[in-house]
Amino acid sequence: MMTSVFVGTSVDGFIARRNGTYDFLSVGENEPHGYDEFIASVDALVIGRKTFETVLAFPEWPYGERQVVVLSSQPLDFSTVRGGRIEQMSGAPSEICSRLSARAFKHIYVDGGITVQGFLRAGLIQRITITRVPVLIGDGIPLFGLLPHDVQLRHIATKTYADGMVKTEYEVISQLRADSR
Amino acid sequence: MMTSVFVGTSVDGFIARRNGTYDFLSVGENEPHGYDEFIASVDALVIGRKTFETVLAFPEWPYGERQVVVLSSQPLDFSTVRGGRIEQMSGAPSEICSRLSARAFKHIYVDGGITVQGFLRAGLIQRITITRVPVLIGDGIPLFGLLPHDVQLRHIATKTYADGMVKTEYEVISQLRADSR
Numbered sequence: 001m002m003t004s005v006f007v008g009t010s011v012d013g014f015i016a017r018r019n020g021t022y023d024f025l026s027v028g029e030n031e032p033h034g035y036d037e038f039i040a041s042v043d044a045l046v047i048g049r050k051t052f053e054t055v056l057a058f059p060e061w062p063y064g065e066r067q068v069v070v071l072s073s074q075p076l077d078f079s080t081v082r083g084g085r086i087e088q089m090s091g092a093p094s095e096i097c098s099r100l101s102a103r104a105f106k107h108i109y110v111d112g113g114i115t116v117q118g119f120l121r122a123g124l125i126q127r128i129t130i131t132r133v134p135v136l137i138g139d140g141i142p143l144f145g146l147l148p149h150d151v152q153l154r155h156i157a158t159k160t161y162a163d164g165m166v167k168t169e170y171e172v173i174s175q176l177r178a179d180s181r
Numbered sequence: 182m183m184t185s186v187f188v189g190t191s192v193d194g195f196i197a198r199r200n201g202t203y204d205f206l207s208v209g210e211n212e213p214h215g216y217d218e219f220i221a222s223v224d225a226l227v228i229g230r231k232t233f234e235t236v237l238a239f240p241e242w243p244y245g246e247r248q249v250v251v252l253s254s255q256p257l258d259f260s261t262v263r264g265g266r267i268e269q270m271s272g273a274p275s276e277i278c279s280r281l282s283a284r285a286f287k288h289i290y291v292d293g294g295i296t297v298q299g300f301l302r303a304g305l306i307q308r309i310t311i312t313r314v315p316v317l318i319g320d321g322i323p324l325f326g327l328l329p330h331d332v333q334l335r336h337i338a339t340k341t342y343a344d345g346m347v348k349t350e351y352e353v354i355s356q357l358r359a360d361s362r
Contacts, residue, residue, distance in 0.1 A: 134351060
């Protein structure tokens with residue numbers, strides 16, 4: 001099972017403003033940046049509560065028939081989700097991965113700031129694709145957070161777009177698993 | 182007069198660790214990443230006290246005959262600088278730029294975390310070249326800091342290197358000057 005992050009950030013590394021809005025990411029909405037190809041390779045998603053609430057406000061459920069796991073230790077209301085396959089889990093990233101692996105999922109898309117940071121800290125992300133939007137916003141919700149040690153990456157590919165976006169894909173090549181120490 | 186930033190960071194945006202060391206930047210030391218071409222176009226540097234102290238510990242003064250301005254409101258000891266042209270200034274970024282412009286400098290290299298952030302906040306940076314080293318370090322001295330508002334960038338060029346570095350050059354295209362409001 002592979003786990004991937006696929007995310008847009010400002011050049012200063014933010015995935016959203018402090019209030020959760022992400023208007024600054026949409027400069028290049030009219031040009032495809034590889035999301036369709038990426039999501040086509042995914043069979044399950046792991047997202048946090050805040051990402052779930054953001055997605056719930058979209059006009060359409062964006063994940064089709066893919067299994068969506070929302071991480072939360074608080075009760076969640078899925079009654080307004082129409083057409084999606086969704087369930088709630090809670091627990092350490094390693095536990096979530098074990099459960100999904102046991103169900104034969106092959107490629108997990110991990111999304112949302114806190115969720116991505118938790119999985120990275122636990123050594124449970126294999127691929128990171130960052131699309132940098134040509135703007136500095138100064139403050140917001142950062143993609144990355146504290147780590148127990150350096151995480152070495154291998155550069156796989158970088159693609160530039162006419163709208164100024166720069167998409168870089170990395171493989172995580174070395175990382176202690178914090179929860180196996 | 183043009184002012185440029187040319188800097189290496191981790192993928193999570195740090196220019197140094199909390200203790201000031203930057204061992205993680207040197208993965209690609211054996212491959213040139215355009216620094217020589219960049220510095221050849223520079224006729225003066227503006228650096229902070231910490232960058233000055235770091236550079237002073239180098240085996241050789243790295244800036245040749247270029248004018249180096251160290252920003253500090255505290256007394257500095259230049260007696261051990263051999264071969265360099267160095268002076269101290271203090272004041273707002275706009276004041277520093279006015280003084281350098283009056284002396285007919287054409288291309289200023291602004292370096293050091295606090296110095297770069299101050300000039301960016303003041304709207305006084307025109308070019309930013311970031312070379313991202315394929316590593317996450319989790320914590321450290323960030324390249325970017327708080328801004329009075331979004332800063333729009335224009336992507337100029339991105340170059341990838343065999344050692345996994347990704348160098349991206351941006352032009353700053355819109356920025357209120359904080360000190361002219």
